[in-house]
Amino acid sequence: MSPEVAARIRLAGLLVLALLLQTTVVPDVRVLGTCADLMLLCTVCAALVGGPELGGLVGFIAGLMTDLFLTTTPLGLTALVFSVIGYAVGSIRRTMLQEGWLLAPATAFVASSAGVVLFVVAGVMVGQSQLTRMGPVGIAKTAMLVGLMNAVIAAPVCRLIGWAAAGTRRAPEASAEISSIAARHSPRRLR
């Protein structure tokens, strides 16, 4: 099995696991009525590790999987939002962001909050006006809480995605970054 196929299988496995958790136990842990969004977090982490192309692709797949378990919003809306977020995070990561232990949590906070707001905006554009029913304050609160909760679990999720995506050819020029991130996140490789 080529390293790329193996990486794809690992990534798909992680996404299915994330969806499983998101549809079962994650909604049980709510802070002020809001729960974390693992699929959005996976998108952000994939973009951090693999760049805009991997971010966009993982975002699309993760979003589509999320859409399958929603009822009121049309299929494809979350896929649209997550692929844009994945692409944006991947692009910004290359040009602007600095390495450091705060990279994953800080990006997860900003990108997840932006993802929630973008979901509402995109939803309203396709006629889902019920998404704004909670008002600007409610939307801001939800965005902040999703961002915070995703930031808390960002570091381990990034490590997992980094392990899964190592070997993918989606972003060849990012291979140095992937290996540096993988090395940073797994002490075993340092020995």
Add this chain to the structure above:
Amino acid sequence: MAVYRRSSRPRFVLLLLVLTAITLVTVDTRGSGGGITGSVRAGAHDVFAPVQSATHAVLRPIGDFFTGALRYGSLKKENSQLRDQLAQARGQALQASDAQRQLQIIAEQNQLPFVGSIPTVTAQVIDTSSSNFEMSIQINRGTANGIAVSMPVVTGGGLVGRVAQVSAHRATVLLLTDPTFSVGLRLTTNGAVFVADGQGQGKPLTLELVDANTKVNVGDKLVTSGLNLAEYPKDIPVATVRTVQSQPGQLQQQVTITPTADLSRLEYVRVLQWSPQS
């Protein structure tokens, strides 16, 4: 060179993904949730259902462990109380077996008072919504048990919601509080008819267009109106009036209502096999 590569291919991929997503949204909106996209969603629910149940079975005890550890003292006390009650109950059970048989017959004839002769399916609540923008629950019954989209769902407390999506062994129930939910209601005190809208998590429902002259008091009960072709059968309890605000000079009153069913802790619900035509 690297700059050139990064600015072309990923952008093309993004464009492709965005176009695909917009196509999907269009197809789904046009088919209003039914058709191909509806069956894809139902299929995904069925494929995932057994794995979800297994995950719950594995992870629930861990959550219960943490809850239990935090409440050790009260649980110990409760345990001894329960032992005592169990001993009493064993004795009573011997005497009660005949009474129980009679009760069962009565219960079969007299189900929930508001259900009347409508057939029902009892279902267990499996999951809550995985989204922050949708108020729904998943139940462990589906088309295989005679459940169809838009059937009303109730508990002993009253209306809970309606079936929004159904697959072979699972159904998604949209709760009263979902922002897309609306239901026709009648005030039990004077028979005035309104439409109530869900406002999202943790917020009371609101009544639309309440005339300033209509008498509405805090605590008044509201039941489903059951007007011709209504989505719900008549006289199911739904809510009580929570606040009434009327300002002088305004044509309408602002009325909020609280559901009588406790939507935050639903364990078992009953799906009424009822449709507006029946």
